Amino acid sequence: MKYQVRQAVAVGLLATAALAYLAASGPADSRAGGAQPEPVPVVAQQNEMHRAVHQLQQRLHGLPEDKASWAKLGASYVELARVTADPTYYAKAEGALKNAGDTGLAAVGMGTLANARHDFHAARDWAGKAIAALPASAEAYGVLADALTQLGDDAGAQDAVQKMLDLKPNTASFARASYHFELHGDVDRARDAMTRALTAASTPEEIAFCHYRLGELAFDHNRLDEAAQHYEQGLAARGDDMALTQGKAKVAAARGDVPVALDTYRKLVNRAPLPQYLQEYAELLEANGKAEEAAREYDVLSEQQRLMESQGASDDLAAALVAADRGDAMQALRRAEAEWSRRQSVFVADAMAWALHVNGRDAEALAYSDRANALGWQNATFSYHRGMILAALGRVAEAQEALVQALRLNANFSPLQSLKAGRKLAELRGGR
């Protein structure tokens, strides 16, 4: 095989943690080929994606010249990175795609990888190549839709998703339709579309994904019981799903069951110290008076981000928001501007607004907040940011309205920020 098989390093160090299994299993290809057939446990069907990848590896052992299989393997690795939150699969994907030649399939794979790595301009270009070679490929349009959504080309994204739906109405296209509806504030249709995605879902990973998104749609609109139900149902299909575990932790926190929430988050960040989980964990600790432990998690978070940045894999959008929330005004604005120079989507507009606000530049912040809300997305965090900006501008009534909106949408949008929203609201009302 041309791509490197990664050694299962540090297994000994981590043997006490379940992580050892992940370290050993991440490079599933290490066992491809020579090994004798072993009985597969009945749980094999829980890992359809690994199975598909394994079959591709098998095939490529016999037929290393099969470019199409390399392309599929590359795209499958990107999907694995998503469902396992293990970015080592990106390097594997890249290695596989190097063997995939100059085909439409290879372009789909390259575009998928570029999107996953936040290189949305490159992804858009790959999508163009893929569509030229495979005009009936829903996946090629999916790459385009994902890139345009993140780049802020709303009309283009809508066309691409519609094309996908016209070519192949399935979990992939319904899920993107749901996101499109959600971004436009059409929550009911977003839920309907995701329900259809769930109906068409066949693998545990797809089922888990759809339940998580349905759970999020419920959680984001103050429907805790419905959210909890979706997270649980998702976990019944895929017991090790990290996103669903995070969902459960959020619900526990929202219901005031702090010990369970903290315990779940602790396990989660031990398993996958992703910036998002670290931040939520830290905020939950802080919101519950555990400042010292929170500080420790924030430190791990900064180190994580530094580590990633040193490897050229920075995520300016996420970093800007973290820095703003942590009061690092300079860093927040630097990162937000860096991202805004690349793309002008609602996600980045909100980060710009928030970063400008913590720098005291609220008049400019409001203009970005307008852009963030241009599509009509009912996003509690966006509303909170807007409320704080308006409050700083002395526009008390509008600030109250925005903060009420944030909490009405989702009183638990963040363990810490929702407290701040409530306090600010009380302050504004008291000052009236």
Next chain:
Amino acid sequence: MSSPHVLSGRRGQVAAAALVAATLLNAALFGSNGATASSHREAPLIAGDPAVDNTDLYAFVSPDNKDTVTLVGNWSGFQEPNGGPNFYPWAEDAQYDFNIDSDGDAKPDVTLRFMFHNEDRRKNYTFLYTNGVVHSLDDQNLLFRQRYDLEAIYQNGQRVKLVNNAQVAPSPNGPASMPDFKKLRDQAIVQIPGGGKVYVGPAADPFFADLRVFDLLYGGNLSEVGQNTLRGYNVNTIAIQLPKHALALKNDIHRNPNIGIWSATSRRSLKLSPGKAEAQGDFVQVSRLGNPLVNEVVSPAGLKDAFNGLRPDQDAGVKELVDRVVNPELPKLIESIYKIPAPKGNRDDLAEIFLTGVTKKLNGPIKADLNSQVNNADVDQHRFRASEMLRLNLMIDPNPKPNRLGVLAGDTQGFPNGRRLADDVVDIAIQAMEGAAASGKLVDALAAGDKVDAPDPAPEASFPYVALPHNGMAVNSNGNSATVAVNPVSNISNLDPMAMTTAVGSALVFGGGFFLWRKRQQQIRKYGSHSK
């Protein structure tokens, strides 16, 4: 990696330790060149849709009732019959169509349309679809049920409801909760007024092949074949038996014995217009099947996605498709690897098999009148249009001693005259590609084919002909059946999830590339092509 120099004091020491731990975690988890897992929302891109993925189509004069014809369609392949909590549903928002073209214009004269709806009695109490032993289809312990309507739609727009609200046989849930599955299966057989019957539910997958044979043609060798890579799995089956005259042109099987059959499966789409109009979209054809192996062996690379969405009346206008039929890749591959000379010239014999049906009337090289609609007495030859579909001569009586190689072995009741459950379509397709249909001689060097010669278990002698589904027998790594402990759903979440990943990552799941191949119909739609 950067050092934690910003930290100091006691808190700093603790944090530094945490950082070291985190960094080690990173080394183990994310590798030294790892990027962050994405912070923007990502959705699955490559999603299969087995519920509407048609894996096989069969059409044959019923062996035990020669006045009737039986059509069998299979969907949702690769069902693990391990008695687990999986119910393999039919899609609710989909149309499952069998189309019949009896006048040769490549358009359906009759469409038999199945549509499904769920009856979910689970409420929110359980994820499981049974609650104890299920003795009958109306057993209260059967918590999740599916029902269907069957409608005949005629070319003139007339619609006739043939079956209303009939029950699907459930997915087999293991011998403990479904000790007598045959009883459930038999209860699910529905009589159609005016003659005929239907079964909708699970069956053992009758397709048999060593699917590696096609992978091996792309650079391997044939010495490894002989393993039925489909054995042990279930599929969702629709079997429908109708009086032959119901499908013949002018209902006259004597003047018009030949029909063409293809299935088309469509899922309803969505329209994006947030906050505005109705979100409901049109039905989109996502799977099409006539002759077996067409999209795998015949369709050109760039067309594999498109083929599943094409209608037969469009086929003749798609030059790449027609070119690939008369100039196929497979014989050239065989020649390059096995030194068996590929037949020369335009392969009009294959055009006859796949696109017109076997007839002398169109001056094809196969000198026989077998199964083309153009041979129907009431067909206007000028309106005949070449198209890919499975063609069947209804007047050829069932062969009491069927030959797996069908027409190529002189058994004209078999494929490519329709397709019986035990026809060895992989071996036939290879021989046909090598020119056996035109030459009348099998190519000896390839006579053994994939060395898998019969479905296992064998088809049943009477309706619905497909064998009972495997019930509680998981498929193991060799593609054979084995008894494996059954995990109830509650245990799945209790298992160490990471260990599950390991087990799968390190196991050889099946022999060879069969899973891939079998999934190819889906993957073709995903990617466009599997060939170089």
